[in-house]
Amino acid sequence: MKLLRAPLQIEDIMELSMGDEVLVQGSIYAARDAAHKNMVQSLENGEGLPFDIEGQIIYYVGPCPAPPGKIIGSAGPTTSGRMDTYAHLLIAKGLKAMIGKGPRDQNVIEAMKKYGAVYLATVGGAGAYLARCIKDVETIAYPELGPESLLKMEVQDFPCVVAIDARGNDIYRLEKGAEVADD
Amino acid sequence: MRQIDVKQITQTVKEAVMQANISLPPDIIQALQEASDKESSPSARRFLKIILENTELAVQENMALCQDTGMVVVDVELGQEVIIQGGYLNEAINLGIREGYQQGFFRKSVVNDPFQRINTGDNTPAIVHCNLAEGDKLRITVLPKGAGSENMGQLSMLKPAQGINGVKDFILKVVRDAGGNPCPPIIAGVGVGGNMEKAALLAKRALLRPVNIRNSRNDLARLEEEMLKAVNELGIGPQGMGGNTTALAVNIEVYPTHIASLPVAVNLGCHSTRRVSVEI
């Protein structure tokens, strides 16, 4: 089991191979559709992002509201494919890892190869389990988006598998009989 | 005639959605346990263990199993001898959902219109299917359905000449196209026959049947078993990461159809197929 902690360097990324089991530790940023749209719009308008994205990890999630006494509600991954149109720009700006569920399109994979980034899959539907791995939550932008606002989280032993590595090996294509590039 | 007050319906729906979102049906937990014992891929076993642990934690912590607490499908069987008093059935159901989602701290995932897309803020309206039945009982079944699995369903109007093989191929195509998106291990609800909307409704109703109960018709029960095996041989595995547990069950429902038709619909349920059925 490998441990991952942001900020990630290119060497950390190149050490990861498709199928590796990892535990993410420390800070990650949580964003889904609407927060991505806002971030990409800011970049296109020549403005900065609400946080320094270099070496960081984004988790695709829109949690349930926090019940009394808890810091967050159920918080499993959402379908990553919906973020595909936004991902390459963020990867180009220094994003090093994405956490979600389900396959990514070829443009995202090309950007991951070009700039060095990995895609981690976690367990869809395990919202209560994953919420327990989240130790702290802070809204850092777009509070008006409710469950879609941009959050910073502190996580501990957050379970993932490397679904697509920085060489473009893709666990979702494997079952369809693709070759593995091990360079 | 038996009178049922809408307040009782609201209370029932509220309790049902709260229970459904937190406590997975025992038949699914058992099937997940059996799958985890049989799974040959270590990564897949790790994910199945987490899914099982999640079902325990959700109950312990009184927290939603999955953050996508869905749009609620409500299946109502209304006994003909029942008179609903004090208001309207659909309003009573929606009120129950509003209260249940508020009190349960569940995510509100419904937008007002497919184009305007403004969150309604209380997870209503529900999708209500109402059928008349014999007797003086009212049965309400709730199914909070997440979009990850719902979006992966498909329907096809096959030609009768394509027959049972056409249906088998279509089921496999839908599961293959869906891959890891519907959070496998899945339950495949299949509706065959009727017309376009009937097939879709049958497929949804098939998801309401426990995974350990086969169709009461022998030939269909065998077809379900054959298709479960074929689906699991696709190798998609838990979360689409490979393994031999792609589905927990293939549930098939049929209905008479037109001489010129062979409609087939496949509605996928994720491992968090949360259903609760209550009789009033």
Ligand code: SF4
């Ligand atoms: S498909 Fe089911 S388990 Fe997966 S995220 Fe959606 S509701 Fe949750």
